[in-house]
Structure formats: C-alpha cells, structure tokens
Amino acid sequence: MTTPPARFDAREASQWFFRHGHTGWLGLRFADQGDNWVELELPWREDLLGDRSRPVLASGPIISLMDMASGMAIWQASGSFNPVATLDLRVDYQRPARERASVRGRVECYRRTRSAAFVRGIAHDGDPDDPVAHVAGVFMTIGADPREANPALGPAMNGGEPDA
Amino acid sequence: MPEGQEGLEELPAYARSLGIAVSGEDAGMPVLTVDFGPMVEGRPAHFHGGATAGLLETAGYAALRTALLAAGRDPQLKPINITVQYLAAGKSKPSFAIGRITRLGRRNANVTVEAWQDDRSRPIATAVMNILMV
Numbered sequence: 001m002t003t004p005p006a007r008f009d010a011r012e013a014s015q016w017f018f019r020h021g022h023t024g025w026l027g028l029r030f031a032d033q034g035d036n037w038v039e040l041e042l043p044w045r046e047d048l049l050g051d052r053s054r055p056v057l058a059s060g061p062i063i064s065l066m067d068m069a070s071g072m073a074i075w076q077a078s079g080s081f082n083p084v085a086t087l088d089l090r091v092d093y094q095r096p097a098r099e100r101a102s103v104r105g106r107v108e109c110y111r112r113t114r115s116a117a118f119v120r121g122i123a124h125d126g127d128p129d130d131p132v133a134h135v136a137g138v139f140m141t142i143g144a145d146p147r148e149a150n151p152a153l154g155p156a157m158n159g160g161e162p163d164a
Numbered sequence: 165m166p167e168g169q170e171g172l173e174e175l176p177a178y179a180r181s182l183g184i185a186v187s188g189e190d191a192g193m194p195v196l197t198v199d200f201g202p203m204v205e206g207r208p209a210h211f212h213g214g215a216t217a218g219l220l221e222t223a224g225y226a227a228l229r230t231a232l233l234a235a236g237r238d239p240q241l242k243p244i245n246i247t248v249q250y251l252a253a254g255k256s257k258p259s260f261a262i263g264r265i266t267r268l269g270r271r272n273a274n275v276t277v278e279a280w281q282d283d284r285s286r287p288i289a290t291a292v293m294n295i296l297m298v
Contacts, residue, residue, distance in 0.1 A: 021205035022212035047181040058178035059243045060221050064214020086213040090247040 008075040010038045023068050026061055036077035037108035037121075040069045044102045056096045057103055059133075062123050063091055066135045069107040070119040074139055077109035077117075082141055084117060089137040091123075097132050101125040107135065115141055179222040182215065186226070193230055193262055196223040200256045211254025211288075216279060219261045220291040221246060224275040227263025228295055235268075239297040244272065252288045257281055259288065272296050 014030035017023055032039040042065040050058025067086055075081050097103050106128065107121030117139045122131035175184060182204065187197040198204060198219050206212030225241060232238065261279040277291040
C-alpha cells in the first residue's frame with residue numbers, strides 16, 4: 001500500500017474535478033467517502049429539470065452524478081488515479097426525487113480485476129434507505145495515459161476507448 | 165405545427181440547458197444534437213459519459229413522444245431504467261442521437277437509442293430505455 005499522502009483522496013480530488021467541464025457545470029460537490037466508496041451531491045437547480053409539470057431533477061444529471069461517483073469510487077478503492085472508461089452503466093429509477101431536493105449518489109467499487117472494475121450504488125435525496133435509483137456499472141481500466149498532462153482535468157468518465 | 169418544432173418544444177429544461185437541440189429527422193424520428201464545449205467535457209477534449217447519456221436519454225424521450233403524438237396519445241412519461249453502452253470515446257466535435265421504438269405498449273415502452281459523431285455506422289454509445297406511460 002502507498003503512504004497516505006500519495007493515495008488518491010476523493011475529497012481532495014473533488015477540489016479539482018468539479019471546477020471544470022461537465023461536472024463543474026452540474027455543480028457536483030463532494031459529500032463523503034470510505035475505503036471503496038464515494039458519495040457526491042448534485043444540488044437542485046431550476047435549469048436541470050426534466051419535466052415541465054414538476055420541479056424535479058431530470059434523470060440525465062443523475063446519470064452524470066453516478067458515473068462520476070463510480071469513477072471516483074474506483075480510484076478510491078485502488079488508491080491511485082488511473083484512467084478508466086465507462087463500458088456499461090445501468091440506472092434503475094425507483095421513484096422521482098422530491099421536489100426541489102438535491103440528490104446524492106453513493107457508489108462503491110466492490111470488485112476490481114486487472115482490466116475491469118465493477119461498481120454498484122444508490123442515488124438518494126436524504127434517506128439512503130429510500131433510494132431514488134440503483135445503479136450498476138462496469139468500467140475498463142485503460143492504464144496510465146501519458147496524454148493526461150493535468151490529472152485534475154482527467155476524470156476519464158467519458159466512455160473512452162478501452163483499447164486507447 | 166411542423167413535427168420538428170413540436171419535438172423541440174418537448175425538450176426539457178435540462179436538455180436545453182445542456183445545449184441539446186433537434187437537428188433534423190430521419191424516418192419520422194427526431195435527430196438530436198449537442199455541440200462539444202465545456203458543459204459536456206469530461207477528460208480534456210472528450211465528452212463526459214454523463215453528457216453522452218443525457219443526449220441518448222433526451223433522444224429516447226423525443227422519439228417516444230413523437231410516436232405517441234402520431235398515435236394521438238399524450239401520457240406522462242416516467243423513467244423505469246436505462247442501460248448505456250459506451251463504444252468509443254466522444255471526441256471534441258458535435259454528437260448526434262436518434263431513438264427507435266422497439267416496443268410501444270399500453271403502459272410501457274422499450275426504446276433503443278444510438279449516438280454517433282462523424283459516421284452514423286460507427287456509434288459512440290447506445291442505450292436501451294424502459295419508460296412507463298401514465
């Protein structure tokens with residue numbers, strides 16, 4: 001195992017990850033972490049609604065939230081920031097989020113092999129025992145990529161080519 | 165009202181806010197597009213998987229809404245689930261997506277969606293969605 005300062009830390013990485021790009025636009029925030037899991041928060045926002053009739057977050061941003069939490073859970077579990085590419089992500093919606101509620105996504109990486117990482121998690125709006133959605137996903141590890149000049153900008157949560 | 169315009173009005177706030185727009189139609193189904201930019205960027209110069217999923221999902225709903233309007237139906241749509249397969253990296257250029265109704269039932273629909281960039285025959289991602297209609 002590496003020493004603590006060298007180890008990937010989701011809380012620390014969040015300071016960089018959410019300044020830019022898609023996750024910055026969504027306004028994702030770090031919420032909590034464990035050895036192999038990460039919880040992020042998607043704040044409620046008027047322009048992220050999915051339905052004109054109800055003030056409820058759209059499901060698209062919830063996929064983004066879970067995708068990002070998945071990648072960070074994998075890095076948290078492995079202890080290092082190696083690029084991963086989403087291969088398959090499944091979201092089962094249990095119910096709409098409450099009106100004007102932020103949504104939290106908690107994902108754990110329960111298994112890693114040399115080439116794949118398996119994740120599962122829930123999205124909830126306050127009570128983890130009453131989830132908004134369940135997710136399951138498989139990611140490919142794509143090894144250290146020298147093109148990633150700035151690791152802070154490099155959450156490879158973009159469905160990159162597994163053979164890249 | 166022309167088909168395309170109807171489809172455009174159906175796009176939810178999230179989709180419009182992300183820059184998703186109707187770019188045309190194919191076989192009666194709307195083709196949706198989103199330009200590359202900071203709002204959809206994951207790792208440098210590539211689409212974030214979540215943004216790609218958002219485009220797929222929006223195209224799936226637009227296709228279903230189009231099929232329902234053609235059938236004279238206007239139910240409320242609720243997501244049951246979505247499975248996204250990522251096939252290739254989304255590069256820094258526009259992405260497109262179109263949905264196909266695999267099965268339109270009374271209470272639920274199964275929709276298949278494909279997203280591509282330059283070459284329609286080389287999709288960057290696909291999705292299958294089950295949608296409840298109430």
